[in-house]
Amino acid sequence: MDKKVLVVDDDSSIRMSVQMVFEDAGYQVTLAESGKNCLEILKNGYKGIILMDIMMPIMTGWETIQAIVDQNLHEGNIIAMLSAKNEADEQFDSLKEFIADYLSKPFEADELIAIVDKYVSN
Structure with missing residues (x-):
């Protein structure tokens, strides 16, 4: 997988x-400020690793992942959740087959890079 x-x-x-951390590590970084924006980027052909916040207004991370699955945009992508919560929500169980990792905020830069690097090297 490309370093995206x-x-x-x-x-x-x-x-x-997060952009600075990954650009310093040699990654190509794309930013989305909402679930809707994420879906547009995926529809335009993005394939790579997705770091998804859970608590967002209008469309939560869970709703965004469900839309990704419903629209068959998950193929070729690896999704990792970023959350201020230490434990996954109950929604995690219904979507866990599409989520590769769950990382609690705050996180260390090297921890984040290590998680993403393991998917790039596979």
């Missing part, structure tokens, strides 16, 4: 921080 990551988070400071 799509960061989906409504918090611009998190998007920018």
